[in-house]
Amino acid sequence: MDIQLGDISHIIQLAIAPVFLLTGVGTNLTVLTNRLARIIDRSRILEDRIAAANDVDHSDAYEELATLYRRAHLINRAITLSTSCALLVCIVIAALFIGDALNLELAKFIALCFVLGMFSLIGGFVCLLREIFVATRNLSMRNIVAPPRKGTSAE
Template sequence: MDIHLGDISHIIQLSIAPVFLLTGVGTKLAVLTNRLARIIDRSRVLEDRLGAAGGAGFAEAHSELLTLYRRAHLINRAITLSTCCGLLVCVVIAALFIGDALDLALAKFIALCFVAGMLSLIGSFVYLLREIFVATQTLSRRNLPSVPK
């Protein structure tokens, strides 16, 4: 079985769109890990404060810490789903190359992996949105100065 230069360029053309998608997923993973790092940093500060505090500061710090744990859990799920999406997109790219190079009928497998990847990406965005809602809900509950009417 000979693979010609024209065949390889056709295979590369087929894989361009999934590669761009993979770049976007990588960028999203960077955003998610940044959010998780900030949550972890804040949690460490609060854990230290809980160890040294007593009385009134304890309840507030404990409440914020519980919220941060919830946010971290949501971001972890978003990271997991984004990573699954990235892996599935890699499988799609590999299957495109293998299927076209070896003349295998992998269209249904490729479509299944692509749809599974998109569902993973959608789920990741849903968890990110939930985490953002939890974060902004916490912000609105803090003791902010009242705005005159």
């Protein structure tokens, strides 16, 4: 195994694009985990509110919890798919180095891993988009528009 400096620089050049992709996937994972953390925090607040007051009707809280559980499930799926993408990109980078260093024909394997990684990333983005749709579906104008102040007329 006689690898020259020029060979190593060529291998590094091949691996640059997947490394940039890996950076983007890492940023996406940060966004997803932050969304999941907010969902979990809100769920805990609602669960504590339900546990604290047993004699009050909590139908609104249970509805919101059901929505939060659905959102958490979608975000978990997006995290799983995005992490799978990151792992596949890491395999692509390693295979580029190994294939070039050992003169192995790994082009089809590398292409397969890359395509699977892209499908995983697409699936993760689709799950994120679905989660956003679920989150925004439950917004209403009454929660956004401030009620009229006392002494003013609502026209």
